[in-house]
Structures are given as C-alpha cells and as structure tokens.
Amino acid sequence: MDGAVNHEYRTIDVPVDGGALRAGVWDPEDAGPDAPTVLLVHGVTASHLAWPFVVERLPGVRVVAPDLRGRGRSNGIDGAAGMAAHAADLTALLDALGIHSTVVVGHSMGGFVSVVFAHLSPERVSRLLLVDGGLPLDVPAGLSTDELVAGILGPTAARLSMRFADAGEYLDFWRQHPAFTGAWTPELERYLAYDLVDDGAGAFRPATSYATTADDTVDMNTGDALPAALAGLQHPTRLITVPRGLQxxxxxxxxxxxxxxxxxxxxxxxxxxxxxxxxxxxxxxxSGADVVAAALREELAARV
Incomplete structure (x- = not known):
C-alpha cells in the first residue's frame, strides 16, 4: 500500500545540498489546494513508507513524507547528515511543494529532526507531534560511537552491515523480529522490501548505511542542535510514548x-x-496508526 484509501500517491525528487531528496506525497481525492497538509518524518533507519497506515486514517489531508538523506531513495546524497542537515532538507521539500507552514509529526529520530526543524525554521511549523522520540534519551556519557549506536539501536544497527540474496531473505530475517510478532502485514512487507538496494556485488543491503546512522545517532544524543532547540521550544508540542522498545x-x-x-x-x-x-x-x-492519526487530527483542529 504505497498509496492509501482516499489518497493518490506519488513521489517527487527535490534538489538539496549534495543530491536529491525523495519524498512521498499522498494527495487526498477530491480535495482542492486548501486541503490541510501534514509533514511526517520517519525514524533512523526507516523511509517514507513507514507511514501508509497513518495516511489511510487521514481522509481529506495531504500528507508529505521524505526519505531522509541517507535513507530509502535519498541514500545517494553526498555530505554529512545530522539534525540541522535534515532540517534544511525539510525546508527545501516544503519550498518545492509551496507549503508555507504545516503540522509536523516525527517518529523516533524523526522526532529529534522535527524539534530542530521547528527551532531553525519556526515559521514553517504550526504544531509538533512527537511519537516515541524528540526528547533526550537516557544514555551514559562517554560512550564511543559504536557503543552509543549499539546501546540505543542494537540489532537494528547490526543489520546494516548484513547482505541478503533477495527481498525474500530479507523479509524472512524480519519475520523473526520480536517487535512484529502478531503485527505482520502486507504494508510492512512493502516497507521492508523498499529498504533493499543493490550492493553492486550480486547481493542486496539495507539502503541506510551504518556510517549515516552513526553520525545521526551521535548528533541527536551528544550534539548541540537538540539542546538548543529544546531550550527555545516555542511551538505547541505533544509527545506520545509507548512502554516497549525496538525489541x-x-x-x-x-x-x-x-x-x-x-x-x-x-x-x-x-x-x-x-x-x-x-x-x-x-x-x-x-491499531497504532489509529492512535497517531487521532492525535494528528486533533493537532490539525487546534491550529490557529
């Protein structure tokens, strides 16, 4: 389900520093240019196809969701990542679509990106909805990069160095993941299959590189961008957290x-x-998308 019920799905490529940013756009059917718009920002090793369940529950709402630089079909962008770089890419994406201001939803690392984006470009954000991310994590000081990544992401990061014969083998790998026990769907399969790219040696690898993940993980936990953004937080901000983690x-x-x-x-x-x-x-x-979409509809209704 790249598209969603009551929406027409398309992708666009937007010039950004170092390359082109891919984004998915879900246009509501029978809706004019004044339809409300939301910007959805995915997590550290995800892509825009993490969002179709939520999109399906937003009839009449235009949804824009990027593949953040280094992920999905934006994985060819040159240059460093980091929260400020992602924020600049979001500004370019909104500019390309002629969107002045929008409600922004960030999941996981996307929450950190969204907070920094709201700080650096406050006029582009009306309200923030953070989903299990965006506020500082509880990590010990003094960890090396590898220790920090492993401590937060565990097997999620380890798989980035793995190679797979085809999409079927990759899906089999994920079927064993404890997070998706009882939650396996065709939409999830499409999201996971989209993650694979040719490694140039006859196999496939996840689109996100370990180096990119490491750079972003270090920046969002030890960099200056997030503390400055939180200290200057000025937008209505709502945080949803859940009691179970990546495993x-x-x-x-x-x-x-x-x-x-x-x-x-x-x-x-x-x-x-x-x-x-x-x-x-x-x-x-x-059921999770029901929660997020309901919260997002409330945020849209609360816009000034």
Whole structure:
C-alpha cells in the first residue's frame, strides 16, 4: 500500500545540498489546494513508507513524507547528515511543494529532526507531534560511537552491515523480529522490501548505511542542535510514548523515571503514554496508526 484509501500517491525528487531528496506525497481525492497538509518524518533507519497506515486514517489531508538523506531513495546524497542537515532538507521539500507552514509529526529520530526543524525554521511549523522520540534519551556519557549506536539501536544497527540474496531473505530475517510478532502485514512487507538496494556485488543491503546512522545517532544524543532547540521550544508540542522498545522490550525508549524528569524539565510538552505498543507498532500497525492519526487530527483542529 504505497498509496492509501482516499489518497493518490506519488513521489517527487527535490534538489538539496549534495543530491536529491525523495519524498512521498499522498494527495487526498477530491480535495482542492486548501486541503490541510501534514509533514511526517520517519525514524533512523526507516523511509517514507513507514507511514501508509497513518495516511489511510487521514481522509481529506495531504500528507508529505521524505526519505531522509541517507535513507530509502535519498541514500545517494553526498555530505554529512545530522539534525540541522535534515532540517534544511525539510525546508527545501516544503519550498518545492509551496507549503508555507504545516503540522509536523516525527517518529523516533524523526522526532529529534522535527524539534530542530521547528527551532531553525519556526515559521514553517504550526504544531509538533512527537511519537516515541524528540526528547533526550537516557544514555551514559562517554560512550564511543559504536557503543552509543549499539546501546540505543542494537540489532537494528547490526543489520546494516548484513547482505541478503533477495527481498525474500530479507523479509524472512524480519519475520523473526520480536517487535512484529502478531503485527505482520502486507504494508510492512512493502516497507521492508523498499529498504533493499543493490550492493553492486550480486547481493542486496539495507539502503541506510551504518556510517549515516552513526553520525545521526551521535548528533541527536551528544550534539548541540537538540539542546538548543529544546531550550527555545516555542511551538505547541505533544509527545506520545509507548512502554516497549525496538525489541518489544520494556520499558521502551523512555523509562518512567527518565520520562518524569524530562516532562519536569520541559513542562510545555503535553504527554500521553499509550499502552499496548512498541516503538515500531505505534506507527506501523493498524491499531497504532489509529492512535497517531487521532492525535494528528486533533493537532490539525487546534491550529490557529
């Protein structure tokens, strides 16, 4: 389901620093140019095809979702990544589509990107919806890059160095993933198959490189962009967290004690803890998308 019910799906390529940014656009059927628009920003090793479940639940809403640089069909962009670089790419994407301001939704690393984007280009953002990401993670100081990536992402990062004979072998690899037990769908298969690219040696690899993932993971956890953005947070911001992580393990990315400290530090952030989901299924499952789409419709209704 690249497209979604009540939407027409297309892709565009937008010139950015170092190459071209691919994005998916879902135009609502029978909707004019004044249809509300939302910008959806995916996670650290994902792509724009993480979002069709949510799109399907947004009739009448135009949805724009990029493959962030280094991911999906944007993986040929040269140059460093990092939150500020992604934010600049989002500005170029909105410019290309003639969108002045929009509600922005960020999942996982996309939440960090969205917070920085709102700080660097405040006039382009009306409201922020962060889904299990965007506020600092609880990671020890002094870790090496590899330790930081492994500690946060675990097998999600390890697979980036793996090679696969074909899409079938890649899907078999993911079928064993604990996060998707009971949540396997055709939409998920299409999302995963899109991730594969030719490695040039007769096999296939995930589109996202380990180096890109490492650069972004370090920046969003130890760089200056996120602290500055959070210190200057000025947009209405809503955070949804879930109790299980990337391996379907408790307590998830935001343990209750750490989360309480964050919410005390950033009291303007409206928080909702949603039981029954892990870091993936809150976006990439029908019931998780129900939660996110309902929250997003509320954010659209609350726009000034």
């Amino acid at each position: 379907d393990e408790p307590p998830g990315l935001y343990a209750p004690e750490h989360l309480a400290r964050l919410l005390s530090e950033y009291p303007a952030v409206e928080h909702e803890r949603v039981d029954g989901f892990n870091h993936y299924t809150i976006v990439m499952s029908p």
